[in-house]
Amino acid sequence: MSILSKTWLQAWLTLPKLEFTVLCWEDWEDRTKIVDTIMERYEKGKIPIQKFELSLFFADSPELFHLVDKWLLIALQNGVKELVLHFTSYRVPVLTILAAKSLSELVLHDCILMPVSLSSGVVNYNSLRKISLSNVTLDENMLQTLLNSCPLIVSFILENCSGMKVLKIKSDSLKVLKIIQYYKICDIDASNLVSLDYTGSEIPELNIARESSQLKNSKIILHCLPSFSSLINTAWFCKLGKFLSNPSSCSEVSLCLFECDEINMTDLQMDNIGSTGWVDVLNLNMLLMNQIIECPTFVDALLWSCHPRRLDLISFAIETVTRLIDCLMYMKNSSHSTYSHGWNNQLKEIKAFDGKNQLLQLRSEELAKRITEGQQPYFILDW
Ligand SMILES: *[C@@H]1O[C@H](CO)[C@@H](O)[C@H](O)[C@H]1NC(C)=O
Numbered sequence: 001m002s003i004l005s006k007t008w009l010q011a012w013l014t015l016p017k018l019e020f021t022v023l024c025w026e027d028w029e030d031r032t033k034i035v036d037t038i039m040e041r042y043e044k045g046k047i048p049i050q051k052f053e054l055s056l057f058f059a060d061s062p063e064l065f066h067l068v069d070k071w072l073l074i075a076l077q078n079g080v081k082e083l084v085l086h087f088t089s090y091r092v093p094v095l096t097i098l099a100a101k102s103l104s105e106l107v108l109h110d111c112i113l114m115p116v117s118l119s120s121g122v123v124n125y126n127s128l129r130k131i132s133l134s135n136v137t138l139d140e141n142m143l144q145t146l147l148n149s150c151p152l153i154v155s156f157i158l159e160n161c162s163g164m165k166v167l168k169i170k171s172d173s174l175k176v177l178k179i180i181q182y183y184k185i186c187d188i189d190a191s192n193l194v195s196l197d198y199t200g201s202e203i204p205e206l207n208i209a210r211e212s213s214q215l216k217n218s219k220i221i222l223h224c225l226p227s228f229s230s231l232i233n234t235a236w237f238c239k240l241g242k243f244l245s246n247p248s249s250c251s252e253v254s255l256c257l258f259e260c261d262e263i264n265m266t267d268l269q270m271d272n273i274g275s276t277g278w279v280d281v282l283n284l285n286m287l288l289m290n291q292i293i294e295c296p297t298f299v300d301a302l303l304w305s306c307h308p309r310r311l312d313l314i315s316f317a318i319e320t321v322t323r324l325i326d327c328l329m330y331m332k333n334s335s336h337s338t339y340s341h342g343w344n345n346q347l348k349e350i351k352a353f354d355g356k357n358q359l360l361q362l363r364s365e366e367l368a369k370r371i372t373e374g375q376q377p378y379f380i381l382d383w
């Protein structure tokens with residue numbers, strides 16, 4: 001094509017998006033030569049670069065990392081907007097990246113973010129809007145430095161990063177936040193957040209502005225898989241209740257629970273007085289709940305914390321599901337009678353539907369049987 005058409009040749013030589021994947025076995029010099037040649041040509045010709053993506057596999061030589069530093073610098077000088085780096089043990093020169101004026105998106109996989117002392121003059125005016133870190137090693141200071149020096153950041157993704165004990169996220173500009181981190185305590189302070197997708201073992205502490213009008217359209221998804229070390233007890237439900245009542249409404253909560261301690265409903269209600277959490281969809285994974293369901297206050301505590309409008313269940317044990325459905329029916333019955341939990345919001349009605357949204361009028365064991373067969377009936381709860 002280049003022989004046939006000058007236009008094509010020109011277009012080919014000045015492509016604005018550069019994506020390189022190099023397997024650095026023994027002869028990495030040969031393998032990286034082509035990248036080096038291309039990058040030098042872009043440097044000489046000052047050819048604009050829009051996206052620079054580099055994936056190096058089996059790269060561990062310091063000389064190679066020098067080369068990467070050089071390419072990175074060329075990309076930044078040539079106005080790169082989107083930077084994607086994917087390789088192990090590379091210490092990303094974060095100050096150089098933060099000093100770049102043109103960059104709007106930074107994606108790092110498997111790299112190491114060098115510690116930066118706060119006195120080392122982090123530039124406060126870079127244009128980064130999106131940052132995504134997965135499997136990156138960094139510490140608490142680095143994370144906060146990163147967020148502090150990106151006043152325009154709107155989207156932040158953090159997945160399986162190591163090096164931090166406590167996850168603290170503080171940013172006023174952040175709108176979209178996605179976190180997949182297990183075994184971490186998490187504290188989120190983002191007054192303008194509209195979307196939070198959180199997967200972890202601890203329920204995060206959330207601090208977002210209640211008055212914000214954007215909150216009406218906010219979307220919060222919580223996937224919680226408690227670790228074996230953190231027992232489900234009164235304190236856990238207090239935390240869940242607090243999390244859910246923080247924004248006025250929560251879209252989706254998925255819980256996978258096992259092992260539950262005695263729950264004191266009085267304490268739970270006292271703790272969250274005046275604030276009620278509402279959840280659009282509660283996905284309850286009951287695969288390990290055979291014992292929990294025996295705990296007399298568990299269902300009370302769960303419903304009181306979540307107030308789900310729709311309930312979806314996963315289980316293989318008919319007895320466990322039957323127990324749960326009976327509990328729900330009993331609660332519905334009690335709300336009509338004089339018996340009351342002292343709740344402000346009582347369960348008025350519960351209806352089961354099948355996959356085609358047809359109303360099911362079945363006994364609890366029959367419903368439970370369908371659930372364990374994977375037919376996915378769901379429940380609509382009217383509060
Ligand atoms: C995550 O990083 C570690 C060490 O940096 C590495 O050993 C591991 O293979 C990476 N995992 C994935 C899924 O990339």
Ligand SMILES: *[C@@H]1O[C@H](CO)[C@@H](O)[C@H](O)[C@H]1NC(C)=O
Pocket residue numbers: 135160161162
């Ligand atoms: C998470 O990171 C650890 C080490 O940092 C690594 O061993 C593991 O493979 C990673 N898991 C995923 C799902 O990337």
Ligand SMILES: *[C@@H]1O[C@H](CO)[C@@H](O)[C@H](O)[C@H]1NC(C)=O
Pocket residue numbers: 264265266267
């Ligand atoms: C729950 O806790 C309160 C005090 O916080 C106590 O008075 C009450 O006896 C407890 N209830 C149960 C069932 O342990």
Ligand SMILES: *[C@@H]1O[C@H](CO)[C@@H](O)[C@H](O)[C@H]1NC(C)=O
Pocket residue numbers: 326327329330333
């Ligand atoms: C609920 O009330 C209905 C009749 O109103 C009754 O048939 C059913 O057994 C009750 N269920 C429970 C779990 O109390």
